[in-house]
Each structure stands twice: as C-alpha cells, then as structure tokens.
Amino acid sequence: MYLQQLSFINFKNYAEAEISLAEGVNAFVGNNGAGKTNLLDAVHYLSLCKSYFNPIDSQQIKQGSDFFMINGIFKKNGHKEVVACGVKRNQKKQFKRNKKDYQRLADHIGLLPLVMISPYDISIIIEGSEERRKFIDNVISQTDHNYLDELIAYNKVLVNRNALLKQIADTGRYDPELLGVFDEQLIASGMRIFEKRRAFMEVFTGIFNQHYQFISGDAEQVGIGYESQLLQDDFATLLNKSIERDRVLERTTTGVHKDDLQFNIHGMAMKKFGSQGQQKSFLIALKLAQYTFLTQKNGFKPLLLLDDIFDKLDDNRITKLMQMVSNNDFGQVFITDTSLSRVEGIFNKINVSVKLFKVTEGNIDA
Numbered sequence: 001m002y003l004q005q006l007s008f009i010n011f012k013n014y015a016e017a018e019i020s021l022a023e024g025v026n027a028f029v030g031n032n033g034a035g036k037t038n039l040l041d042a043v044h045y046l047s048l049c050k051s052y053f054n055p056i057d058s059q060q061i062k063q064g065s066d067f068f069m070i071n072g073i074f075k076k077n078g079h080k081e082v083v084a085c086g087v088k089r090n091q092k093k094q095f096k097r098n099k100k101d102y103q104r105l106a107d108h109i110g111l112l113p114l115v116m117i118s119p120y121d122i123s124i125i126i127e128g129s130e131e132r133r134k135f136i137d138n139v140i141s142q143t144d145h146n147y148l149d150e151l152i153a154y155n156k157v158l159v160n161r162n163a164l165l166k167q168i169a170d171t172g173r174y175d176p177e178l179l180g181v182f183d184e185q186l187i188a189s190g191m192r193i194f195e196k197r198r199a200f201m202e203v204f205t206g207i208f209n210q211h212y213q214f215i216s217g218d219a220e221q222v223g224i225g226y227e228s229q230l231l232q233d234d235f236a237t238l239l240n241k242s243i244e245r246d247r248v249l250e251r252t253t254t255g256v257h258k259d260d261l262q263f264n265i266h267g268m269a270m271k272k273f274g275s276q277g278q279q280k281s282f283l284i285a286l287k288l289a290q291y292t293f294l295t296q297k298n299g300f301k302p303l304l305l306l307d308d309i310f311d312k313l314d315d316n317r318i319t320k321l322m323q324m325v326s327n328n329d330f331g332q333v334f335i336t337d338t339s340l341s342r343v344e345g346i347f348n349k350i351n352v353s354v355k356l357f358k359v360t361e362g363n364i365d366a
C-alpha cells in the first residue's frame, strides 16, 4: 500500500501543493519552519482523519482562509483508493473514500494504516503512565476494533463508580450492593482489557528487542515490561482490598487504568538513566515494533513517517536505521531533514535510491 499522489489547499502554511510520490523512500528537505512536518501531518489526516499534533481541525486552516482540503490517491492491492478530507470553519469535517462520505470516521481507521515517529513522541518515555497506556491502546485498537469499545465501556463504569464513591462520602450513606453492580461491570471489562494487553505485550516485547539491538548494534541492554496490579491479584480481590482507601480518596485506586510500561536500560529506568540518543533509539524501536506488529496483523505494510529522525543519533545508528527502513520489510517511507547533503550522503552510502523534495516556505519542489 502506498500514497501515489498528494495535494492540498490552504493547509497550514501551504496555499496549494501537489506532489507525486515514490513507492519507496521520499525525503523532504528544508529549513526550520519551511513546512516539512505540516506535509507529514497532511498524510496523517488521510490515514487517521486528524492531525497528529493538534486535535483542533480549524487551527490547521491556513491563516486568513476559511477552509482546507487534502486529497490523496493511494494504491492498495492493485486498486486505487481516493481519499479526501475537507474542513470548513464552523462546519463538520468531511471525509470521503472514493467520493462517498463516511457515516463514521472510525470506519476509515485501519484502511490505510500509518506509523509516525516525531520528536514529540519522547513524551512516551519521559511523561507519566497515561502516555504509555495511550501508546499500547493505540497499537492494539488499530488491529482490534472491539478493544476500543472495551476501553470506552471500562472508562464509563469507572466514571460512574467514582461518582458513587463521592456521593457516599458526601452523604455518609454506603450502599455496598450498588457499588457491587459497578464492580461486576468493571471487573468484566477490566479483565478483558488486561488479557488483551498482556497477550499483546508478549508478542510486542520480542519484536521491540530485535529492533533495538539492530539499531544500537547490540551496544546496550534494554527491556520493557508490562506493569499491572492485575498481575499480582485478581481484580475482584484488588477491589475488595482497596475499598477503604477508595472511600477515603473518593476514587477507584485499582484497575487497568493504573497499568504502565516499564522501560529499562541496563536494569535502570530509561527516563532517568538513558542518554538523549539512547532514549531516541528506544522510542524509534518502540515505533518500529508497532510497524512490524501492524504489518503482521494486517498482512500489508503501513506508511512510515519519520519526522526529524536524524537529530541526536550518531552516524552508526542513522546508517543502521536507514538500512532497516529501506529493506523489504518496510514499504513507503517519508523522511524530513534540514540538510540536503546529509540525506544525499546517507542514501548514497547505503546505495538506496530516494526521491528528494525541497521544501521552502510552503512550496514543494521535486
């Protein structure tokens, strides 16, 4: 699957642009602020119906305009897929596949899968556990539609249970039966989420380790682990044990909403002991493992978008990484960088042909 043709109007700093893309590696080179990341974001829209960076659609409209339009022609299994996304100020977003409007945007997710690696993703390593749960939930839900419904159901019961705990504290009236009803629902949903996350992590960890060792040239030992209170005790016991604490704190303190991933380097926390380059390598290995996982599950290769990928990596790691993404396990790749000579140098060295685009202040030249 690959994107053949991309065009957009009034999208961020672009008035109008149209490009034909190569099936392999495409590199976009230009100065800071030229519009390289914006271009990747337009591709992200076509795949996931939204910006990677900013959830507010109207803020992607070029300043001074009142709409934007993004069009893409994809080739998938020999067929053409024409996708169009339009946003007008104060109107509902329009999204079309082969000229037909979608009833639900969610129906489009998974049709043209994509993995983006951006400098902003470092939050997965350095921020709180929510970022890491979001990461695994995103990967699992791109291949398992029931999973997203399960998460929504769990969060709904969680909100209701927390509201009841607050009500108990306010009124002093404790109704164990009503709490028991919420507990039953929370346990059923939570157990299914836990089993899916555990099964996912068993496969994912192996893929991640392989990618990290390749990029780093076996330079350091890293690890990831799934942390869940449900690994220690069954959910019903955990809820029973924590009821006094929950009543005092007026919220549910145990469950899969507390799950986390542990990231290590030489047995120590990656967040505290990893260098910037090691953290970046770790992040790239995580995202490439996501790519491999999606390929295995879907049976075809997603698009791979690498924004500002070379920063903080040494020459060895850059070469290894570019060798990796140019091989047959990967499909169409988009790369952005500020230096033309660096991009040319890397791809000459590994003897891979690349389609180069020069980006200047909202203009793209092939």
Ligand SMILES: Nc1ncnc2c1ncn2[C@@H]1O[C@H](COP(=O)(O)OP(=O)(O)OP(=O)(O)O)[C@@H](O)[C@H]1O
Binding pocket: 011, 012, 013, 014, 030, 031, 032, 033, 034, 035, 036, 037, 038, 039, 059, 060, 061, 062, 063, 308, 336, 338
């Ligand atoms: N809605 C908008 N209207 C007009 N310009 C916008 C809009 N949104 C963003 N921009 C402009 O787009 C530019 C940023 O583009 P982008 O992030 O793609 O740069 P880049 O080429 O990736 O740069 P860097 O190398 O620094 O990462 C900024 O100048 C920003 O002001």
